Amino acid sequence: MAVTIKDVAKRAKVATSTVSRVIQDSPKISEATKARVRKEMKALGYEPNYSAQSLANRVTQSIGIIMPESDVAIFQNPFFPESLRGISEWVNEHNYTLSIVTGKTSDELLSRVKLMTRTGRVDGYIVLYSKQKDSIVEYLHKEKIPYTVIGKPQQFISETTHVDNDNYQAAKDVVTYLTGLNHERIAYVGGDQEHIVNLERLRGYQDALREAGLPLPKEYVVREPFNLEDMRTLLQASPPPTAMIVSDDLVAMAVQKMLAQLGVSMPEQLSMVSFNNLMLAELMNPPLTSVDIDIFSLGYQAAKSLIEKIKDPKELTKHIIVPHRIVERKSSQTL
Structure with missing residues (x-):
């Protein structure tokens, strides 16, 4: 005979409505009661019918x-x-x-x-x-x-x-990190102009440079989409950047490939920092310094x-x- 919600309630010494609320993980039920009811559900081998619960409560789970x-x-x-x-x-x-x-x-x-x-x-x-x-x-x-x-x-x-x-602050922290490595000519590459994360990171980069009294020539900012010629133009700026912040790790991978085509070695000629700390950041050559955003x-x-x-x-x-x-x-x- 199938175990019912009444069997669980009887064994846990609670009302059937309490068992139902435990199944729904209701915040109105104490953690101690939830633990006791779940223990009895497991002991009896009771499997809640979530479809029936959803119909009864007009929720889909x-x-x-x-x-x-x-x-x-x-x-x-x-x-x-x-x-x-x-x-x-x-x-x-x-x-x-x-x-x-x-x-x-x-x-x-x-x-x-x-x-x-x-x-x-x-x-x-x-x-x-x-x-x-x-x-x-x-x-x-x-x-x-x-x-x-x-x-x-x-x-x-x-x-x-x-x-x-705090993407704004994260970008400012990257600028601070690079200036701590004695870089003063720092470029920013990537990011569209629609998604807020990209706008916030760019704004943080720009404000950090201004606050540090560092140069911010317009040619130091390269937005998406960009190509090999755009990268060449950036590197031919006078004076050229010594470091580059990239909007995310995927873009950084594409940039790294372009730099190799242009004969630029990292980090000897150009340091790079990116965002997101994806697994591929560790696999790049050289491995990529990146902001872990969890x-x-x-x-x-x-x-x-x-x-x-x-x-x-x-x-x-x-x-x-x-x-x-x-x-x-x-x-x-x-x-």
Whole structure:
């Protein structure tokens, strides 16, 4: 005979409603009671019927993950699998599932988010990026759908729970690190002009140079997209940079290849520092000095904040900053 929720309640000496709340991981139930009920569930071999729970409570136990609009390139960026690993860690602990939302354009992405919402497939969303004038964030906010953002939102910032690094300060710290190595001519390469993370890092770089009284010629900043000739032009500036900050590790890998084609050796002729500290940073030749932004924690904290909001709509808005640190490797050296 199948074990029922009543059997668990009887053995744990609690009400069936308490067992139900434990299954939902309700914050209204103490950790001690949760532990006791779960112990009896395991002893009896009881497996909760999450589908039935969802129908009864009109929840899906599923959250949507909104990727940036793209066709192929986004899936080749290790930032997203690592952030998904952090998200998965929390949702698996709390018996949620994930649904990935993708689209080649922002309109297609918005259409799919609306369809997923209309058909009741998820309880809320994590937006894996932040950019200016985002129609998806506008839609989620207008419809009062629970969501969190990884990054610094530009709309409804005081009302939007988000998890981010202090990218502005991180870029300033990189400039300080390089000036500590006696570099004064520092270039910045990469980053589009749409996503907030890129704008914040560029702003931090520019402000740090100004505050240090160091030169900031316009030719020292090269934005995406760029090519080999753009890199050649940068290196032919008068005077040429002795160090380079790159917007992220993937871009740094492309830049390193261009530098090799131009006969520039790292770090003897040019020091380089990047952001994100992906695994490939260690595999580059020379290994890349990079800012570790703890991508796993960005995902983990975003999932935690969203599920807390889903369970308690009165949960206060949170602005969570995940610390960063510079991981020094052989791509940078004292001038």
